[in-house]
Amino acid sequence: MASHREANSMASSSLTPPEVPMELHAINRGKLVKYLLQHLTESTRPLHGFVLLQGGEEQTRHDTDHAELFRQESYFAYLFGVREPGFYGAIDIATGKSILFAPRLPAEYAVWLGEIKPLSYFKERYMVSKVCYTDEIVGVLHDEYKEQGKPLLFLLHGLNTDSSNFSKPAEFEGIEKFKTDLNTLHPILAECRVFKSDLELALIQYANDISSEAHVEVMRKTTVGMKEYQLESMFLHHTYMYGGCRHCSYTCICATGGNSAVLHYGHAAAPNDRTFEDGDMALLDMGAEYHFYGSDITCSFPVNGKFTSDQRLIYNAVLQAHNTVISAMKPGVNWIDMHKLAEKIILDSLKKGCIVVGDVDDMMVKRLGAVFMPHGLGHFLGIDTHDTGGYLEGLERPKEPGLKSLRTVRDLREGMVITVEPGCYFIDALLAPAMENSETSKFFNHEIIGRFKSFGGVRIESDVHVTSNGCKNMTNVPRETWEIEAVMAGSPWPLDKSSIHSENGREGK
Amino acid sequence: MASHREANSMASSSLTPPEVPMELHAINRGKLVKYLLQHLTESTRPLHGFVLLQGGEEQTRHDTDHAELFRQESYFAYLFGVREPGFYGAIDIATGKSILFAPRLPAEYAVWLGEIKPLSYFKERYMVSKVCYTDEIVGVLHDEYKEQGKPLLFLLHGLNTDSSNFSKPAEFEGIEKFKTDLNTLHPILAECRVFKSDLELALIQYANDISSEAHVEVMRKTTVGMKEYQLESMFLHHTYMYGGCRHCSYTCICATGGNSAVLHYGHAAAPNDRTFEDGDMALLDMGAEYHFYGSDITCSFPVNGKFTSDQRLIYNAVLQAHNTVISAMKPGVNWIDMHKLAEKIILDSLKKGCIVVGDVDDMMVKRLGAVFMPHGLGHFLGIDTHDTGGYLEGLERPKEPGLKSLRTVRDLREGMVITVEPGCYFIDALLAPAMENSETSKFFNHEIIGRFKSFGGVRIESDVHVTSNGCKNMTNVPRETWEIEAVMAGSPWPLDKSSIHSENGREGK
Numbered sequence A, B: 001m002a003s004h005r006e007a008n009s010m011a012s013s014s015l016t017p018p019e020v021p022m023e024l025h026a027i028n029r030g031k032l033v034k035y036l037l038q039h040l041t042e043s044t045r046p047l048h049g050f051v052l053l054q055g056g057e058e059q060t061r062h063d064t065d066h067a068e069l070f071r072q073e074s075y076f077a078y079l080f081g082v083r084e085p086g087f088y089g090a091i092d093i094a095t096g097k098s099i100l101f102a103p104r105l106p107a108e109y110a111v112w113l114g115e116i117k118p119l120s121y122f123k124e125r126y127m128v129s130k131v132c133y134t135d136e137i138v139g140v141l142h143d144e145y146k147e148q149g150k151p152l153l154f155l156l157h158g159l160n161t162d163s164s165n166f167s168k169p170a171e172f173e174g175i176e177k178f179k180t181d182l183n184t185l186h187p188i189l190a191e192c193r194v195f196k197s198d199l200e201l202a203l204i205q206y207a208n209d210i211s212s213e214a215h216v217e218v219m220r221k222t223t224v225g226m227k228e229y230q231l232e233s234m235f236l237h238h239t240y241m242y243g244g245c246r247h248c249s250y251t252c253i254c255a256t257g258g259n260s261a262v263l264h265y266g267h268a269a270a271p272n273d274r275t276f277e278d279g280d281m282a283l284l285d286m287g288a289e290y291h292f293y294g295s296d297i298t299c300s301f302p303v304n305g306k307f308t309s310d311q312r313l314i315y316n317a318v319l320q321a322h323n324t325v326i327s328a329m330k331p332g333v334n335w336i337d338m339h340k341l342a343e344k345i346i347l348d349s350l351k352k353g354c355i356v357v358g359d360v361d362d363m364m365v366k367r368l369g370a371v372f373m374p375h376g377l378g379h380f381l382g383i384d385t386h387d388t389g390g391y392l393e394g395l396e397r398p399k400e401p402g403l404k405s406l407r408t409v410r411d412l413r414e415g416m417v418i419t420v421e422p423g424c425y426f427i428d429a430l431l432a433p434a435m436e437n438s439e440t441s442k443f444f445n446h447e448i449i450g451r452f453k454s455f456g457g458v459r460i461e462s463d464v465h466v467t468s469n470g471c472k473n474m475t476n477v478p479r480e481t482w483e484i485e486a487v488m489a490g491s492p493w494p495l496d497k498s499s500i501h502s503e504n505g506r507e508g509k
């Protein structure tokens, strides 16, 4: 029996979930305090008060006791790294002292939900200066405050430019015993999150590593006749089983055939439930999250493992855009310019493929790129998939098609992590009006484009870290068409370069 | 290449996700109308008006655009089976006519989220009489209403006795143009859900079949040194990959060693993250959901595949309770009696094992059973894991330890589906005070019980359908210790009875 039980080896991954250093969050707090003090100094305001954040609460579904699996609110996760619901956290900006407030749990908790941990457990686990109960917030913060009058609380209130929602400032009984500032904290904290520390980068790299490996695994196991959700299931399983990732950064998009032209496919009303067929392209946008830090990776490939010439044409158009953008990325480069660079490369390729005709610069003026790529080139990535700081106060969202979908228009700077995700889609709702429009109709080869009616689309997405003099692609998946074909035919990844010719009849790209 | 790609067969399950007949929800609606009319007739009230329910909305996480995977509100799912968010549904009780109101989607939806389906699509898919837009509710319902004055709406408002939350009545602009009744609908609709139709039973059976198969798969692949969450990952993967189950009925409880004494282990603050060791028991409480209908199954087994004598003692105590209760279940039997029957059998076994001493009837009077099994014996199961109707109006929740945790105290009736889940746990927070208490201290063998300090607990849970003259266990997993040992050693499930002796050295139970 022993031999059988031991035979179930776990060696289906080269990775092991890493320990998470809680210094990461201490560093995040230190950075916030530094920039907050700097801001207060510049505006000649007093250098005291507390940053106070309220963590997330566990949610039940409608009127039932069905508890949704809790995931911490992202700003709270950034500063404190706490995985449990019901906490508050404070930082004394004068001293840098950090205080967590834990919920006081009823005795019954021990029977139903687990050991009631002493406050010292949280102090040690989360490396904070002090831990008290949430019903002690008023007293503790008054005791800690060394100045005259009501203590000042910097609360979190500000616009999320991706959702258009506002973050909710902390609320607690007795808040009227404090002065509150709703304006100062949000822009500074949002900006802190834009620039990743080495410890943050290591987690994003790990999320990329396990997700890249899972993408390769899925690619290898994809066969004609499967359901889209089976690809999702394989990805989720690989990243959880071997990577310890209980959460994904977002709901998996497993789109095949025409569905790959739906940018955010995979939600409840379009639930990855198509059976895919020989000749389909698959577009898989899936990324795991590890200790709050995420990844966001898209691979596109033919489900039967072999590109047709049409598929190769569109795929290579997008890949060239992806690669050229990454080659150009470094501090100082503007993101709108990168978006336009991607658009231009894709239009150039479509022109070579006789799908569009005419002058590409004219097309750019008429925003034809947005017909084929209506989304933005990429977005900041971190604790949120669409991470904070895309539009600094003062920066305006462009109005033009395509550009208006950009989640940031900033210049790149060292420490940013941003996705590069050009795409080329044949979306009827955009193509039909553009082909009828008297200003843009002339650009389309109406005959050839008919061939692509049910093609869907291609997206290639990597997570890129901007370094001091360039950038680093954190994603590691087969990208060249011949790499994809080799891996889908059973080759290891990374490819053993010497054996490719003989084994897989590699074609030039 | 072809041979490799086709080699990835999907034959790891004997099951295929079934088509869901939407008649199921038409039958549910018909049943509601029948009982509602009956109630109105009995109370000599007019027989007209509309049942109006508001479906669930997609939720985003805090201020971000992170969309949680939507799962329909359960009452709405029961009556309409709609998987998309943002709907309303009405039933004209005079005619039985059903009307769905779909959200009017912006043109952009087609680019980002998928084809904007015509109303006729929903009419056909969901087999309703009519589909309009949500902004037409006021006009449509006024047009449909054949009586004088403001139309009457029966809205859903009532207590969920598991969560202590109230369901939220439908809200929409213009509701003041209607009369509303908040009291009539809830008890009748909650009661409808208690008695399952054949079509509902078929879905619960399928959820049980795929979940049973997944439990067996997990059992087989469990080896010493794994992490608890790896068992969760295997279960989720099996039920989604082969069963098409995107949702689980509840967060998986994968408890090993001492964690198996935590009844609702597995949540964010106790996230199935222990590495388990040789000699541990595992308690896996996991159930998949298919088209809203769930399952709720617990298996307990030694992670190394072989019961010790202590493990066998506790396990068989619980198994005997489980089997005896199921043997006794039929219409007319009261659930409190079943709970006490389970308690008594467990105490009898613990006495035989010299863990408790003295008169078992005395122990029952002192509620000693609740020290070892603080939860209720079982609960209704359906679209919610803790399904509706546990406490009919008029029924009171008992006050005594153990009994107060019962989610229902009703007499069994044909058509109910209820879990049978006796357990026996060594929970310090309950044992320590009971062993010190002067009234109960004498019942414990203080020396022997020390051996069980880090034992954790055992739970055995099956989903049982009450039939006209007995009941049917819908769950099909290895239950006898020798069955578990055989399956963990590689035997097929169900066991090939003829081969058991030679292959696995079966012991008497």
Ligand SMILES: [Mn+2]
Pocket (backbone or CB within 6 Å): A296, A379, A419, A421, A461
């Ligand atoms: Mn992205």
Ligand SMILES: [Mn+2]
Pocket (backbone or CB within 6 Å): B296, B379, B419, B421, B461
């Ligand atoms: Mn249960």
